[in-house]
Amino acid sequence: MATATVTMKELQSPVEPTWCPGCGDYGILNAVKRAMVQLGLRPHEVFFVSGIGCGSKLPDYIRANGFNSLHGRPVPIAQGFRLAHHDMVVIVVDGDGDNYGIGGNHWLHIMRRNINITHIVQNNMVYGLTKGQYAPTSMKGYVSTTSPEGTIEWPVNPIAIALAAGATFIARGFSGDPKHLADLIVKGIQHKGYALIDVFQPCVIFNRINTYDWFRERIYKLEEDPNYDPHDKAMAWEKAHEWGDRIPIGIFYINEELPTLEEQIPALAEKPLYQQEIPPRVEDLEALKMAFV
Amino acid sequence: MVKNDVNFKLGGEAGQGVESSGMGFARAIARAGLHIFGVQDYMSRIRGGHNWYQVRVSERTLYAHEPKIQLLIAFDERTIEDHLHEIVEGGAIIYDESFKGVDEEAIKMRGVIPMPMPLIKIAEEVGGNKLMMNTAAVAAACGILEFDLSYPESVIRDNFGRRKGSEIAERNIRVAEAAFEEARRRYAHLFDWKLEPIPNAPKRMVINGNQALGFGALAAGCKFVASYPMTPASSLFEFMCAQSKRFGIITRQSEDEMSGILQCIGAAHAGVRAFACTSGGGFSLMAESLSLAGSTETPVVVVLAQRPGPATGLPTRTGQEDMLFALHAGHGEFPRAALAPGTIEQCFYEMARAFNIAEKYQMPVIVFTDNFLANSIRSIDLDAFDFRKVASEIDRGKLILPHENEKIEQALLDGYRRYEFVEDGISLRIPPGHPKAVYSVAGEEHLPEGFIDWEETIENRNRMVQKRMRKLEIAAQNDMRLPESYGHEDAEVTLVCWGSAYGPVREAVDTLNHNGLRANMLHFVDLHPLNWDQVADVLNNCRSWVTVESNFTGQLARWIRMNTGLKAHATIGKYDGRPLNPTYIVEHLQEVLAKV
Numbered sequence: 001m002a003t004a005t006v007t008m009k010e011l012q013s014p015v016e017p018t019w020c021p022g023c024g025d026y027g028i029l030n031a032v033k034r035a036m037v038q039l040g041l042r043p044h045e046v047f048f049v050s051g052i053g054c055g056s057k058l059p060d061y062i063r064a065n066g067f068n069s070l071h072g073r074p075v076p077i078a079q080g081f082r083l084a085h086h087d088m089v090v091i092v093v094d095g096d097g098d099n100y101g102i103g104g105n106h107w108l109h110i111m112r113r114n115i116n117i118t119h120i121v122q123n124n125m126v127y128g129l130t131k132g133q134y135a136p137t138s139m140k141g142y143v144s145t146t147s148p149e150g151t152i153e154w155p156v157n158p159i160a161i162a163l164a165a166g167a168t169f170i171a172r173g174f175s176g177d178p179k180h181l182a183d184l185i186v187k188g189i190q191h192k193g194y195a196l197i198d199v200f201q202p203c204v205i206f207n208r209i210n211t212y213d214w215f216r217e218r219i220y221k222l223e224e225d226p227n228y229d230p231h232d233k234a235m236a237w238e239k240a241h242e243w244g245d246r247i248p249i250g251i252f253y254i255n256e257e258l259p260t261l262e263e264q265i266p267a268l269a270e271k272p273l274y275q276q277e278i279p280p281r282v283e284d285l286e287a288l289k290m291a292f293v
Numbered sequence: 294m295v296k297n298d299v300n301f302k303l304g305g306e307a308g309q310g311v312e313s314s315g316m317g318f319a320r321a322i323a324r325a326g327l328h329i330f331g332v333q334d335y336m337s338r339i340r341g342g343h344n345w346y347q348v349r350v351s352e353r354t355l356y357a358h359e360p361k362i363q364l365l366i367a368f369d370e371r372t373i374e375d376h377l378h379e380i381v382e383g384g385a386i387i388y389d390e391s392f393k394g395v396d397e398e399a400i401k402m403r404g405v406i407p408m409p410m411p412l413i414k415i416a417e418e419v420g421g422n423k424l425m426m427n428t429a430a431v432a433a434a435c436g437i438l439e440f441d442l443s444y445p446e447s448v449i450r451d452n453f454g455r456r457k458g459s460e461i462a463e464r465n466i467r468v469a470e471a472a473f474e475e476a477r478r479r480y481a482h483l484f485d486w487k488l489e490p491i492p493n494a495p496k497r498m499v500i501n502g503n504q505a506l507g508f509g510a511l512a513a514g515c516k517f518v519a520s521y522p523m524t525p526a527s528s529l530f531e532f533m534c535a536q537s538k539r540f541g542i543i544t545r546q547s548e549d550e551m552s553g554i555l556q557c558i559g560a561a562h563a564g565v566r567a568f569a570c571t572s573g574g575g576f577s578l579m580a581e582s583l584s585l586a587g588s589t590e591t592p593v594v595v596v597l598a599q600r601p602g603p604a605t606g607l608p609t610r611t612g613q614e615d616m617l618f619a620l621h622a623g624h625g626e627f628p629r630a631a632l633a634p635g636t637i638e639q640c641f642y643e644m645a646r647a648f649n650i651a652e653k654y655q656m657p658v659i660v661f662t663d664n665f666l667a668n669s670i671r672s673i674d675l676d677a678f679d680f681r682k683v684a685s686e687i688d689r690g691k692l693i694l695p696h697e698n699e700k701i702e703q704a705l706l707d708g709y710r711r712y713e714f715v716e717d718g719i720s721l722r723i724p725p726g727h728p729k730a731v732y733s734v735a736g737e738e739h740l741p742e743g744f745i746d747w748e749e750t751i752e753n754r755n756r757m758v759q760k761r762m763r764k765l766e767i768a769a770q771n772d773m774r775l776p777e778s779y780g781h782e783d784a785e786v787t788l789v790c791w792g793s794a795y796g797p798v799r800e801a802v803d804t805l806n807h808n809g810l811r812a813n814m815l816h817f818v819d820l821h822p823l824n825w826d827q828v829a830d831v832l833n834n835c836r837s838w839v840t841v842e843s844n845f846t847g848q849l850a851r852w853i854r855m856n857t858g859l860k861a862h863a864t865i866g867k868y869d870g871r872p873l874n875p876t877y878i879v880e881h882l883q884e885v886l887a888k889v
Contacts, residue, residue, distance in 0.1 A: 015744050044695075044728040049559075052737075059733040060744050065725035066733025067562065068745060069555075070585050076519075076552040080559025080567070083543050084517060085726060088563075109548040267516075267541040274564040274724060275696055278514025279687060280540050285512055285680045288536065292498035293324070293675070 004040045008033055011043065015060045024201030024212075025055045027175030028122060032091070033062060034182035039189060046089045049078040051098030054129050055122035055201065058093045072102030075110050078117050084273045086262045089189060092119045097127055100136040100156040111165040114193040115261040118185065121158065121196065122175075124203040125210045132206040142209065158198045159240035159252050163233065168255040169195035170236070172248070174219055175202070176212050180249070187251065193260050200249070215247070222250035230254045297327055297352045299486040300359055301434065304345035304376060305368025307338055310427040315346025316670065317452060318431050319499055321444040322350055323672040326494025330355035330796075331670040332872060337524075337608045343371055350488065355671065356636065356796030357875055363486050364438075366430050370394045380405045385484050387433050387476070389413050389426065408437065408480045412472060420468040432469035436476030440488035442469060496675055502666040502793075505637045505678075506596060507532035509644025510568060511540055512683040515594075517567035519545040519556035524608055525664035526570040526598035550575035554582045557593045561586075562734075564694050564724035566648050570596035573615045574605070580622040583657055585736045587627025590712070590720070590761065592651035592658075592690075596644075599663040601870045610870030611664035613792055613843040617852060619659050620821055626758070628654065628765045630773070631820040633661040635795025637671050638678075639818060645683045650772055653690035654764045655722060661820070663843065665872035666793035691719055695726030705729050710741040714756055718763030769822040775831065780813030781806055786886065787835040789861065790842060791817040791849050794873055798841050801878035808879075817849065829857040837862040839885060841878055844868055863888065 011033045019025045046064040050056035052071035059066025069077050074092045082090045099107050099121045127133040134144040134151045141150040162170045169191040173181035188195035202212050222228050236253040262268050305311045319331045330349045336342040349358050361381050367373045367388040382404035390409035397407045410433050416425035435442050446466050453462035506529050520530045534544040547553040550571050557567035576597050586593045597619050601612035630650050634643040651658040693700045709730040713720040723730040732743040740746050746753050780802040790798045798814045805812035840850040840861045847864035854860050863885035867873050
């Protein structure tokens with residue numbers, strides 16, 4: 001990873017965000033830029049892949065490489081890209097509908113592969129861009145246009161699922177605290193393997209329950225607890241289920257012991273796939289032909 | 294005596310080695326310098342049921358199988374019940390003498406010779422394993438065909454020698470020798486058909502369509518494959534996985550077909566040649582992503598190995614039912630190309646060509662095959678796959694890779710716009726990674742820079758749609774090929790077909806001409822885009838034309854009519870899941886011509 005001097009200004013995109021005033025996505029954008037500055041990552045060294053939704057517009061709002069894809073589908077695109085160009089820092093930015101709804105299966109499987117991708121999920125517990133339906137993470141009883149009597153489903157627990165699925169870095173941030181969030185993103189990028197950063201991101205228009213104030217009254221930072229050890233899976237499992245008056249943020253779990261997907265692929269030992277010569281040697285193809293005689 | 298012209302079938306339960314025996318026998322015959330065409334038929338189960346493998350042998354190149362057989366090799370009694378009616382008079386059945394339910398009188402009534410053999414006994418006594426019965430059966434067939442056993446023996450040594458140690462190979466060979474001698478002594482004088490090696494014949498490969506596609510992908514420099522297994526595409530995926538280490542290719546089994554094509558889109562966006570393979574069900578799941586590839590102008594190749602639908606349909610059988618679906622799959626309007634190779638050789642060359650078209654025009658390319666083409670085997674000359682030719686024809690279009698600094702410096706005097714409006718609609722493609730080409734792309738309608746077009750202006754939308762669709766015109770003009778004809782130049786009837794129908798239709802045309810009806814074939818490999826005015830000219834010069842396809846609705850006939858306004862005089866369809874064959878086509882042509 002490069003350690004050039006990068007300024008916030010260099011990361012400024014010519015495109016103005018279309019987000020609502022006060023949207024939690026601004027905090028995430030700010031935190032992502034801070035993380036790139038802290039790590040000295042230049043625009044051409046990072047590739048953002050996003051889904052569809054308000055937060056997934058982020059690649060246009062930062063000067064870096066980006067791919068605004070389909071609803072729920074950024075994860076496999078990021079995986080294919082990363083395997084083809086593994087000296088690029090690859091960051092997925094999508095929403096709760098993308099990742100915990102429609103793209104849930106991709107998410108489940110990327111976690112057990114431990115590919116070196118940082119995954120920021122903007123979790124506002126509502127469907128914003130489609131104007132206010134309930135999300136997979138909406139709390140039970142949440143009233144919305146598609147749950148007029150309150151949703152009768154229990155919400156997805158991203159932290160617990162990630163633990164069960166074998167993710168090797170699991171964190172939760174809050175877009176109202178971009179400095180703390182930036183620190184999580186830095187650690188996520190530095191982590192060797194898959195890193196999930198679930199981000200509480202208030203939707204100021206459609207979610208009138210889970211507001212900035214609602215989060216501020218409840219959240220506390222795990223790293224402030226001297227007894228908390230993020231290497232302890234049992235402890236993480238317990239904290240993953242803490243919800244209500246007190247909600248933890250910070251790093252829930254880290255496992256630095258496992259090899260990444262990339263490290264286990266012989267074709268990537270020397271140089272990135274995209275730089276490798278094509279076609280193969282004719283002698284090798286001719287030799288293979290003889291196996292069919 | 295009939296020399297070197299025989300059609301035989303092996304049948305038995307799944308797990309009895311029907312396919313491996315049939316394949317091994319075919320390879321042995323090809324090593325003797327003869328041409329073979331083999332087709333398999335199996336059910337969607339791991340054990341039990343009924344599978345068969347049919348091999349046709351000739352001194353000339355073969356393109357199809359035929360329904361009538363001269364020799365049936367039965368690993369179980371059901372094989373005899375199911376296939377007795379396919380055997381010609383004077384033909385024979387080899388089976389184990391312990392089969393209790395075989396009605397020898399019924400067999401003889403049809404003019405077929407029952408040839409019970411102590412296959413299991415030889416397998417147990419000589420080989421020490423009942424499972425070697427299939428070796429004994431193949432060797433017994435060699436005995437009555439008086440085919441030099443050294444060819445099957447060389448195949449046995451290659452198959453077992455390296456893998457399990459020569460002990461098993463040698464035991465199989467002893468079984469083969471015993472069965473061969475016994476069958477020759479008992480029955481060879483009763484059987485008219487014989488196989489004789491061709492001296493000094495060139496070496497040939499025995500290869501199926503999926504393997505040929507794999508060779509094409511390798512030769513074209515494909516470096517990334519991600520797929521979810523689905524019959525009949527799986528063996529192509531497995532071929533690529535098996536070669537991944539040797540050729541430095543990344544192969545990933547994806548969690549579903551969406552992930553398969555999306556990973557390929559990601560890899561292609563990074564500048565790597567990538568493909569996914571699947572069948573109709575998986576292709577349905579890929580539809581949305583195909584549209585994304587169209588919008589983002591990402592060159593990705595998808596092999597659609599068709600099988601009959603709808604839904605799970607007939608999972609292990611064949612059909613050509615997905616043409617119109619795949620040509621229209623995905624929401625919105627976007628450019629794509631579609632190729633449908635018809636022979637093993639075409640599988641090789643068209644697969645390689647698919648990557649060139651995809652990269653040259655920066656769009657998805659669909660390669661159609663089906664279970665028949667994917668799994669049927671043929672003997673082909675070694676030089677039929679010309680790797681140097683494919684290498685010399687690699688065309689990556691307007692691609693500059695991010696580490697090609699000098700080229701980028703030269704090209705980017707004026708900054709980089711991924712979707713620059715240019716005359717031919719094909720913009721410079723620089724995958725992410727260079728400081729001078731930092732950009733973001735979007736499936737949403739975008740600006741030349743790649744950013745989402747927030748203003749959604751009428752002008753940008755119109756120009757962007759025109760830019761993308763313009764590529765189809767250019768491709769049709771410069772790269773796409775008209776259907777090729779075969780047969781009589783002044784034909785009374787033209788059989789029009791696509792993809793895997795090539796072989797059966799070609800042989801049907803030969804038969805028709807032999808019988809005195811002037812016929813020819815018009816075979817489509819390229820389905821889209823095409824210069825349809827030229828296609829119309831060709832069809833307008835046909836006296837009458839009939840499409841021959843493995844589907845109910847006549848999809849090629851509809852596609853031609855949609856694009857040219859010309860209506861086929863008739864359509865011969867086959868939708869029972871079994872491959873087309875020349876006899877079927879000739880018989881049905883007589884029916885439809887009577888109505889025209």
